[in-house]
Amino acid sequence: VLHAQFEPTDAPVIATGLAASPGAAVGRAYFSADGAAAAADAGEKVILVRTETSPEDVHGMIVAEGILTSRGGLVSHAAVVARGWGKPAVVGAESVVITGTSFTAGSATVTEGDMISVDGSTGRVMLGELAMTVAEPPPEFAVLLGWADEVRAGTMAVRANADTGPDAANARNFGAEGIGLCRTEHMFLGDRLPVVRRMILADTPDEEAAALEELRQAQKADFAEILEAMDGLPVTVRLLDPPLHEFLPRTEELAIKAATTELTDEERRLLRAAEMWHEYNPMLGTRGVRLGVIKPGLYAMQVRALMEAAADRVAAGGQPIVEIMIPLTVGREEMALARSWVETAVDEATAAGSGDRATAGVDRPVDVTIGTMVETPRAAIVAGELATEADFFSFGTNDLTQMTFGFSRDDVEGRLMPAYLEKGLLTRNPFETIDRAGVGQLVLDACERGRAAKPGIKLGVCGEHGGDPESIALFHEAGLHYVSCSPFRVPIARLAAAQAILAAG
Template identity: 45%
Template structure:
């Protein structure tokens, strides 16, 4: 909510302030008052106010300060036809009304969304007396009982003997070193902060004013902490007996466990070029690269690369592990690009507004700024901001206390936490994060890079011998993939999702193919191979591919691809058994909408298990990602060993909105106007999607009490969604490896709250 300062500043009060202090102080307070009144109460634009007030500095003559205040008062009258009232009661009434109205504006709605506060909650308005500094030791400051950055148990903050009001800073230091030299006042602050910390059960913040020999504490509240400080102080306060371990667990934002290990921007004053969805946290600087070849070129020159693209394509996936960051102008937090980048921990901004890519000229345009390939940009995957140039980055050390905090969390939680992987190497990340299994191995991402040409050969040729060769190459490659997965996760469950996406995603776009055909023809080159690709693109192109031939439908229409994957998975199990391992393979069939579909694929899998000639234990389950699957979950459960809710697609198909396009097109507007409390692809839509899940679980367990229930959409890493999953009896959640620690803490918080 908005804040207003110096209400009650009338000409008479201003004269008294001048008599009490001096004319400069009175003029400065008056300028601040009219500036706040203009914007917060009368809604004069910040731009108009800043144009008048920003040139004023500490050294400006009094006449300039007074002239600026006079211009702002004139702007108020110009835009509202009403002067500032002289009566203090009238000013206060207007101020209270304006602060209450700010509850419905965009900044307050964004804070409510971040803190999971309901729109229906009633705001409170606090009115208290203003205090101004005076005297040779006068000044204002902000103090903390412990460092809000590192968590060190030292009195921290800042002090300014030239300012009139306490202000937030991007950097805090030991308070004694910041200019407050009065040892008696430091001791008093330390005592007050210590008492407040014990009372609040968290790091305390006190804003204060020094006036001659007096110390005024004008505000005391819980401090906002950086992730490192949040984790460290929670453990320290519990070990010191100030709070319990349960309170320590509840006092840490789970998202801090993901962001604590990522780079962030150093303090700066740059203005963002554009904004998008912060899809994968962390900050990155690098040179603009518009394709994989440019990324490779940057690497040969030892330059960090930022891949700038319309969307992530299969041929891009192989390079994502080597780029510093990703900037895409399409998609949102649940889009394909977001899932891939978050899974490997690469900072990403998706769905950047006002950005266009000019591939022929190798440039991008953001608003009115044109940048060329090779120019430096900086992005913040946490906030979604994008900047021109090479801004500084900094890393906070990961606190040792995180291990202790997670050990406490594991003692409380009942929900298992597994990990999603896009490639075999990512399984090691799941294991390192103490994930209890792989809940989703996306096999389609294993077909990128050099294997993409094999997939295209399979899809474009009609020659049976060539198809058999391509299938054989894919089978051999997948055996290695699955063997690596099962080796890394030995003794823990690995859920392999059989091929899911539409086949056109493995082919180039039609425009590019037609362009290459024309180019080859004009150069007298053979166009037959390209024409075969064009025919395949035409064959597999669909108006609505996300609801087209993919998942289980692909298994029924083109069973050879699924059969190859099943054979490869079974051979990997056999090899691990021969090596003395403990492989726990689970095969998952995506996009099932009827028990009849699942039965066809299950029969094929069981046939191959039988043909393997030895007893191989392989469970078969399905993703629940269609509303119909939830409605007939009892029938499907009779043919399924486990369910895993694909909440990304279940949200998409239930709400009838595209996870790739909706965020940029209208979701932000809906959230901004209060039509949605949160992005449904980030936090589960409990009233809609959540009720389908609850019903499906009840139906499934009514006929198959032993069925295992999981969630493998990215909602599995969202703290608010995890609380709901805990409540409806989900057995495990699965999320990208960087979010596993956050999910472990969120699961513990859900269990603690449920026990009260």
């Protein structure tokens, strides 16, 4: 009832992938973000078709009606971004073989500009333009949600994962009671990407500082929009998490261009930087708090931007509630170091004042809590130690699942998962519904250890499992104070949380 659907049809299915983001979408196939953006500007409805997406593709993703990728899983870049925006997406459609500006799928060939239909609820891809029915929830749905909210009041809140002011406002309209995950890396895309690259390419501290200052001003504006949209509700801001190479061009693309045509001076510098930052397993490499260790100015800039936006919100009569989250910590020493960075940046931002408004000497405009994601098995095991330095835990169950299973989330779902499910080796896709015996037990144990070390610690989850009903039941059992999911899954989470509470008696 929340997403558009295709009307019943006998149209042949040319490819099937993972149903990554629900809903139906129709548009002309385009194979690059630039091509999709240009076609959308000309008034066309487009479907962005890529092998996989990256931050460089965001400007094409945002204008697309839907997204189709031949690689990736349910927590791949394409899947997570599409769910956050409420765009239909099919990912990991391995029968889709892309060559230049066309793809083949079995006997079917689709060239750029051809009309295709993508069903993000079933994972099906069809030729042509299929008829759709518009989503329209019945009036009783709002009444049911109201009852659910009464049941869970004071027990389990439902927040949303949102990265922009419009996303936050949309989440609040869906009933979200705060933001459980604001991914600051999404603020570095689009027209900010060249500035990020200048920061990475900086040869001197002054060049890096100039780029960071430009990013601070941009992030401050983004934070201001989010805090305004969520005024009076908690906003959890995760400091930069992905490795820096994600903000650089793909080395393969630059290498091909270098072999066929001449690279510009800037492209040569970007290629050298991409090669320098390249890692064989970036998911386990220099990301999260580890990135902060080697580039501490990056986190300081983000905290200062956030605190200045919070101060401006207070001056406007608002009530910002700020929670700063450190990603990928695995031990007390890391958390203590990261906490010291944040506290220093908060104090410096307060002393310096916000923008043109003099606030020097004024108390902090808002209380700030500092916590960490628990997304590695070690962090779950030593949760008692982490709790001594953290005000809250937020379980990043996407990464925790793949690190516990040893599954690559972008590779396993399309190829291995169907065979495992068919043979009964797994009863559920653990990226959709939490694995109770393994990952779920880590969550339960970490909550127990965290509360033992710090009885008042706040506990939440911000992985995609936060919108899954079966997973929410385990999170209630663990005593989590909130779950957080994409805005469009908030109504489902509200119902599921109430059901879990009632089932537990």
